[in-house]
Amino acid sequence: MKRLGLIVNPVAGIGGRVGLKGSDGREIVVRALALGAVREAPHRAQRALERLARIKDELEIVTCPGEMGADEARACGFAPDVLEGVVGGTPWEQSLPDGVPPTTAADTEAAARAMLAAGIDLLLFAGGDGTARDIFNAVGDRLPSLGVPAGVKIHSAVFATTPAAAGDLTALYLHDRPVAIRLREAEVMDIDEQAFRDGRVSAQLYGYLSVPYERTLVQSAKAGGVAGDALALADIARDVVNGMRQRVLYLLGPGTTTRAIAEKLGLPKTLLGVDAIRDRRLVGTDLSERQALEFVGKNDVTRIVVTVIGGQGHIFGRGNQQLSAAVIRAAGLVNVIVVATQTKLLSLEGRPLLVDTGDDDLDAQLAGYAKVVTGLNERTMYKVAGEGG
Amino acid sequence: MSASAHGSETPKDKVGRLARLRREGGALHDYRAPHWDEPLIMEMGTPGERGVLVPLAEPDVTAAIGAAADYIPEGMARAAAPDLPEISQHQALRHYLRLSQMTLGMDLGSDISEGTCTMKYSPKLHEELIRGHKAADLHPLQDESTMQGLLEIVYACGEYLKTISGMDAITLQPGGGSHAVYTNACVMREYFAARGELPQRNEMITTIFSHPCDAATPMVAGFKVITVMPDENGYPDLEAVKAAVSEKTAGCMITNPEDTGIYNPRIDEYVKVIHDAGGLCFTDQANANGILGVARARDAGFDACHFNLHKTFSSPHGCEGPATGAYLVSDTLAPYLPVPLVTKVGENYHLDYDRPQSIGRVRGFLGNWMGVIRAYAWIRNLGADGLREVAEISVLNNNYLDNLLMAIRGVSRPYAEGHRRLDQVRYSLETLKQETGVGTEDVRGRMIDFGIQSFWMSHHPWVVPEPFTPEPCETYSKADLDEWAAVIKKVSDEAYADAASVKSAPHSSSIARMKRLEALEQPDQWAFTWRAYQRKIKEKR
Numbered sequence: 062m063k064r065l066g067l068i069v070n071p072v073a074g075i076g077g078r079v080g081l082k083g084s085d086g087r088e089i090v091v092r093a094l095a096l097g098a099v100r101e102a103p104h105r106a107q108r109a110l111e112r113l114a115r116i117k118d119e120l121e122i123v124t125c126p127g128e129m130g131a132d133e134a135r136a137c138g139f140a141p142d143v144l145e146g147v148v149g150g151t152p153w154e155q156s157l158p159d160g161v162p163p164t165t166a167a168d169t170e171a172a173a174r175a176m177l178a179a180g181i182d183l184l185l186f187a188g189g190d191g192t193a194r195d196i197f198n199a200v201g202d203r204l205p206s207l208g209v210p211a212g213v214k215i216h217s218a219v220f221a222t223t224p225a226a227a228g229d230l231t232a233l234y235l236h237d238r239p240v241a242i243r244l245r246e247a248e249v250m251d252i253d254e255q256a257f258r259d260g261r262v263s264a265q266l267y268g269y270l271s272v273p274y275e276r277t278l279v280q281s282a283k284a285g286g287v288a289g290d291a292l293a294l295a296d297i298a299r300d301v302v303n304g305m306r307q308r309v310l311y312l313l314g315p316g317t318t319t320r321a322i323a324e325k326l327g328l329p330k331t332l333l334g335v336d337a338i339r340d341r342r343l344v345g346t347d348l349s350e351r352q353a354l355e356f357v358g359k360n361d362v363t364r365i366v367v368t369v370i371g372g373q374g375h376i377f378g379r380g381n382q383q384l385s386a387a388v389i390r391a392a393g394l395v396n397v398i399v400v401a402t403q404t405k406l407l408s409l410e411g412r413p414l415l416v417d418t419g420d421d422d423l424d425a426q427l428a429g430y431a432k433v434v435t436g437l438n439e440r441t442m443y444k445v446a447g448e449g450g
Numbered sequence: 451m452s453a454s455a456h457g458s459e460t461p462k463d464k465v466g467r468l469a470r471l472r473r474e475g476g477a478l479h480d481y482r483a484p485h486w487d488e489p490l491i492m493e494m495g496t497p498g499e500r501g502v503l504v505p506l507a508e509p510d511v512t513a514a515i516g517a518a519a520d521y522i523p524e525g526m527a528r529a530a531a532p533d534l535p536e537i538s539q540h541q542a543l544r545h546y547l548r549l550s551q552m553t554l555g556m557d558l559g560s561d562i563s564e565g566t567c568t569m570k571y572s573p574k575l576h577e578e579l580i581r582g583h584k585a586a587d588l589h590p591l592q593d594e595s596t597m598q599g600l601l602e603i604v605y606a607c608g609e610y611l612k613t614i615s616g617m618d619a620i621t622l623q624p625g626g627g628s629h630a631v632y633t634n635a636c637v638m639r640e641y642f643a644a645r646g647e648l649p650q651r652n653e654m655i656t657t658i659f660s661h662p663c664d665a666a667t668p669m670v671a672g673f674k675v676i677t678v679m680p681d682e683n684g685y686p687d688l689e690a691v692k693a694a695v696s697e698k699t700a701g702c703m704i705t706n707p708e709d710t711g712i713y714n715p716r717i718d719e720y721v722k723v724i725h726d727a728g729g730l731c732f733t734d735q736a737n738a739n740g741i742l743g744v745a746r747a748r749d750a751g752f753d754a755c756h757f758n759l760h761k762t763f764s765s766p767h768g769c770e771g772p773a774t775g776a777y778l779v780s781d782t783l784a785p786y787l788p789v790p791l792v793t794k795v796g797e798n799y800h801l802d803y804d805r806p807q808s809i810g811r812v813r814g815f816l817g818n819w820m821g822v823i824r825a826y827a828w829i830r831n832l833g834a835d836g837l838r839e840v841a842e843i844s845v846l847n848n849n850y851l852d853n854l855l856m857a858i859r860g861v862s863r864p865y866a867e868g869h870r871r872l873d874q875v876r877y878s879l880e881t882l883k884q885e886t887g888v889g890t891e892d893v894r895g896r897m898i899d900f901g902i903q904s905f906w907m908s909h910h911p912w913v914v915p916e917p918f919t920p921e922p923c924e925t926y927s928k929a930d931l932d933e934w935a936a937v938i939k940k941v942s943d944e945a946y947a948d949a950a951s952v953k954s955a956p957h958s959s960s961i962a963r964m965k966r967l968e969a970l971e972q973p974d975q976w977a978f979t980w981r982a983y984q985r986k987i988k989e990k991r
Contacts, residue, residue: 112887115950229887237953403677407911411682430693438674439665441658442690 063235064121066181066204067110067141068172068196070188071128071164073102073212087165102211103133105224106187109209110137112228116236123181125172129164133187147175166195173199183207183273185231187224190214190251194267197249202271205244207231216250216379218372219270234273245290246317247272250371250380266315266333266370266380293402294318296437298325301366301400303437310360311338312353312392314381318368318400335383350385363392369401374409376445377427378417386420394426399443400434406443413446421447477929478936481901483960486548492980494545495537502539552960554903556766562851562926562934563897563905565874565919566661566709568739568761573831576764576824585823590815594801601799604819605792607826608776614837615735615755616748617778621787622759623817627736628663630756630775631703633788634732635671636809637754637779638701640786641730644807651700655724657686659708662909664734673700680913684712684865691723701730701753707740709909709919710864711848711871721751730754730783738762739923740845740873743838747778754779763825774821788812843924844873847931851875851922854935860885860942864914874921876914883916888945888952890916895963896944896955900937 075093113120114137122141124130125148134141148168169192176184177200184204186196189212196206208220209227221227234242246269253263298321305311313319313336323330328343330336337345337356345356357363365388370380376399377384389397399414416427424447432440459467468477507518519527537545561569579585588597608620624630635654642648654668657678665675676694681687686704702724707713714720721731732754733747739762747755759774760767767773779787789808790801816822832840852875855861860882863875883889894904908917922931945952956962969975977983 223884225884225887229883232887403911406679407913410915411679430690432676432694435677438669440674440676442676442678442687442694444679444687444690 062119062121063183064123064142064179064181065113065231065235066173066176066179066184067106067122067124067130067134068169068176068184068186068188068192069102069106069125069128069130069133070169070186070192070195070211071100071102073188073192074105075100075102076213100128102187103128105211106130106133106209107137108224109185109187109221109228109231110134110139112225113232114138116232119236123176123179125168127164129168129172144172144175144179148172166191169195170199173204176200177204182235183231185209185227187211190217190249193217193219193249193270194251197268197270202246202269204271205234205273206270207234207272214252216252216264216371216373218247219249219272220372230273230275233275242273242275243290244271245274246270248316248371248380263382264371264375264379268333269317290402290404293404293436294321295325296439297400297402297434298322300434300437300439301398302326305341306362307340308361309339310344310356310363312336312348312356312363312365312384312388313338314365314367314370314384316368316370316380318402318405319366322366322400333380335381348383350383350388353383353385353388354391357388357391362396364396364398365389365392366398366400368399369405369409369414372408373415374412375415375417376431378415378419386418386423389418389423389427390420394423397427397431398434399431403435403441406433406435406441413444416445416447477933478940479901479933481899482958483554483898484548484551485960486552488545488548490980491535491537491542491545493535494541495535497536499536499538501537501542554898554901554959556903559901559903560926560930560934561903562920562922562930563903565711565876565906565921566737566909567767567906568737568758568873568921568923569767570739570761570764570923571925572764572766572824573828576827579827580820580823585820594799598799600816600819600823601792601801603826604816604822605794605799607822607829608792610826610829611757611776611778614742614746615757615778616746617755618748618781619784619787619791620776620778621791621812622774622776622819622822623788623811623813624756624775624777625813625818626773627661627734627756627758627761627775628667629773629812630758630777631661631663631732631734632667632670633775633777633809633812634703634754634756635668635673636812637777637783637786638668638730638732639671639673640807640809641783642700644786647728651698651728653694653696653698654700655691655694655702655704655729657704657708658911658913659684659686659710660703660705661709661734661736664703664705668700668703680710680865682865683869684708684710685714685716686720688716688720688723691720695723695727695729697728699724699727699729701732703732703734705734705736707737707872707874709874710866710876710914711874711919712866712869713740713872718750725751732756736761737873737921739921740841740848742841743834744841748780752780754783759821759825763821764828765821765824772818772821774818774825776825792816840924841873844922845870847922847924847926848873848875850928851920851931851935854931855920855938858935858939858942859946860888861938873923874919876908876917876919878914879916879918882942882945886945886949888941888949890918892953892955893918893938893941893945896941896952897937898956898959900940902934902937 072090075098076089110133117139122134122139124134124141124143126143129148131141131143148164148171173196184206186192187209193208207227209224210220221230249267249270250264251267301322302325315333320330320332326341331347334347335353365384367376369376416424418424428445428447430442431445433443435441604622612620624633642651652673653676654673655676656664669675678686678690706717724731730753733752735755736758738757755778757776759765759776785807786809788811789805790803793800793802849870860879862878862881864878879890890907897904905918905920908919941952977986
């Protein structure tokens with residue numbers, strides 16, 4: 062019998078409808094509830110679990126007490142294995158206003174760690190970017206995880222498109238067609254909520270969770286054989302490496318696609334940072350904006366290689382702020398290379414790629430069409446929209 | 451319609467009920483596929499068993515000319531006997547008949563499901579033409595003077611296709627649609643090489659909704675490929691095409707209508723953008739059913755195009771007959787066509803090899819001329835008016851089916867709201883999947899239970915989520931269309947009522963769903979031959 066871990070962040074999304082742009086921190090939760098916010102995450106978690114009802118006899122749910130999972134699981138007809146004594150008991154518990162759940166981010170992390178220890182096949186969590194971060198902090202990519210979108214901020218790529226889709230994917234992975242589902246590294250992003258409330262977006266790339274995804278295997282086989290993202294990444298890397306010139310500096314932005322380029326050269330790559338490569342050698346790692354600018358200043362030609370970060374389609378301004386407007390201007394717009402698998406572009410469902418460098422003029426110049434490197438000798442014309450202003 | 455629901459009705463009542471349903475639209479077949487638990491042919495037979503006993507040569511013959519084996523050239527004789535199954539004629543016949551019974555063959559059901567493929571009825575008379583001795587006894591090495599009849603047919607068929615497309619020259623040598631498209635990539639490459647522009651012009655533009663071969667074949671021919679995504683209306687993004695062209699542009703290879711079924715009425719503007727950049731334009735007309743006698747590639751400014759004589763021109767598609775790709779070009783590209791071309795001088799037909807700028811052969815002899823004979827017969831039978839009627843009925847059928855399908859819960863038609871499609875439509879079952887968990891692959895599995903070929907979903911990648919693409923071309927009747935739509939409606943209803951039963955379908959087919967789909971992507975698990983199968987099994991152990 063497969064074991065599904067379930068963690069519901071009961072306050073995820075609570076700040077959204079009342080305009081608080083997030084739900085991080087106990088104070089915000091209290092304010093949101095005072096403003097009349099309704100808790101939506103439990104309901105959304107149930108929407109996902111309802112899709113698993115048909116296989117409930119072949120699935121064991123391991124979860125936390127109360128609203129952190131057990132209530133939702135029971136409401137959907139499951140008899141969950143509840144991890145007692147792992148969560149709750151935080152110092153705030155005594156003095157909370159009515160309706161504020163006595164759980165915090167620390168409880169999410171503790172629960173995820175307990176599930177890792179208990180042994181589960183998939184961790185399904187309902188929440189937002191903050192919850193994804195908590196999961197990442199606790200288990201990294203050691204557990205297959207999947208997010209049920211229930212938060213205000215959904216910048217991470219670890220969430221299914223809808224709660225029902227999360228349920229369906231879980232059923233496929235654990236029951237219907239386990240071998241047809243692959244795991245991929247998906248970005249965990251989060252923005253600074255306080256800055257967001259002040260009108261600034263400061264998104265950071267925190268890391269990657271190992272997330273199942275469904276591919277249409279019959280199709281890709283018909284299309285000519287061994288497809289898969291791994292092959293697409295290798296092709297993209299080959300294309301970029303083939304195009305590399307002597308005495309040109311290459312600034313590789315964060316991400317798994319750019320990591321593939323470094324791997325092709327046999328070089329290590331800072332997954333979440335910006336590295337510099339020149340003449341096939343690593344000349345700088347995890348650069349700050351200032352260091353990046355210094356590198357650009359010391360080289361005649363600098364090319365910036367970036368990929369799509371997160372689920373929203375950003376190529377600048379989220380998770381790669383080191384590659385700032387000043388760095389891009391210094392290198393020159395013609396020297397920006399965008400790389401992404403076609404799968405990733407299609408997952409945007411027609412939405413444009415986004416740039417948000419904080420420099421409206423530069424955003425406008427970057428807008429238009431990017432010739433995205435999508436394979437070896439393959440480009441895809443893809444729309445880019447500026448987010449500035 | 452389950453068997454149990456009508457368990458008590460008499461055969462006569464059943465006939466009446468089905469006839470009534472058919473008149474009203476929506477009779478469903480209660481199909482039961484035969485199932486034979488057949489071993490592989492290589493695992494059958496008994497040592498020493500034979501199908502045909504070949505008589506030994508008579509002693510006088512052997513004395514006069516020696517043993518037959520002596521005539522086998524050195525190095526070609528096997529050292530050991532081939533490892534073939536030893537089996538009688540009857541056993542072999544029975545084996546293959548059983549396998550064929552387990553197949554829902556194209557003449558058994560309707561192939562409305564096969565969008566982007568134009569599966570249509572192929573008149574059986576055509577088979578008489580190509581299997582008769584006049585055609586079947588021809589030898590590919592015969593002198594051209596002794597096969598004037600075949601050359602006349604190839605030449606005349608080419609003339610018709612030139613008229614249909616508006617192009618100036620043709621070859622019928624390619625052995626399939628993608629082969630014709632590849633021929634185009636080679637011809638364009640040769641054109642730019644002759645002009646000394648090749649190293650510079652190495653980028654080919656295509657669109658995501660064109661057939662994948664429009665990207666794959668230029669890549670094989672050495673071009674870089676730039677893919678254009680659709681705009682919000684489902685047309686290729688014209689602004690993206692403008693942003694893509696440069697002094698590196700060799701040309702474009704695109705489909706119209708695209709896989710979505712949306713015809714691009716401004717196609718000449720796209721052609722102009724490419725031409726202004728110095729590139730050439732090819733249109734992939736594998737699916738020409740909606741435009742025969744209505745729109746011509748040359749009139750839209752294209753420099754080259756192709757047709758599939760299988761698909762559009764009725765020659766059987768896929769395993770039932772080798773394919774034939776007709777590749778047509780303007781005068782500008784004619785010098786580069788493959789050799790030989792069939793020409794007419796006076797009353798005689800010739801194979802013209804004297805074409806110094808040709809890209810050379812793309813296939814042996816005359817290619818698959820059986821497809822040419824079928825297409826020739828089909829065109830002659832229909833005439834110009836008939837060809838246009840094919841297009842009109844195809845579009846009419848598609849619109850009729852569209853009205854039925856769009857009324858079904860869970861079905862949507864992305865892009866170009868309010869615009870009619872031409873001969874096919876790419877629909878989405880995304881809503882059905884979101885609301886019931888039943889996706890397009892699940893629906894495919896259930897369709898077979900009603901004796902209907904599973905639908906074609908989409909080329910890769912899936913731009914439209916949970917896609918399916920029916921194409922009800924001119925050979926299907928109203929009753930066929932009603933039945934097809936009724937099957938989709940039935941499965942949709944089932945999905946909302948009992949999703950699990952759809953997800954576990956098919957229930958009455960000869961085989962259930964393939965269990966290990968992932969093996970399709972793992973070359974170490976493929977075996978196209980018995981020898982490979984044995985080797986891989988052994989490696990696994």
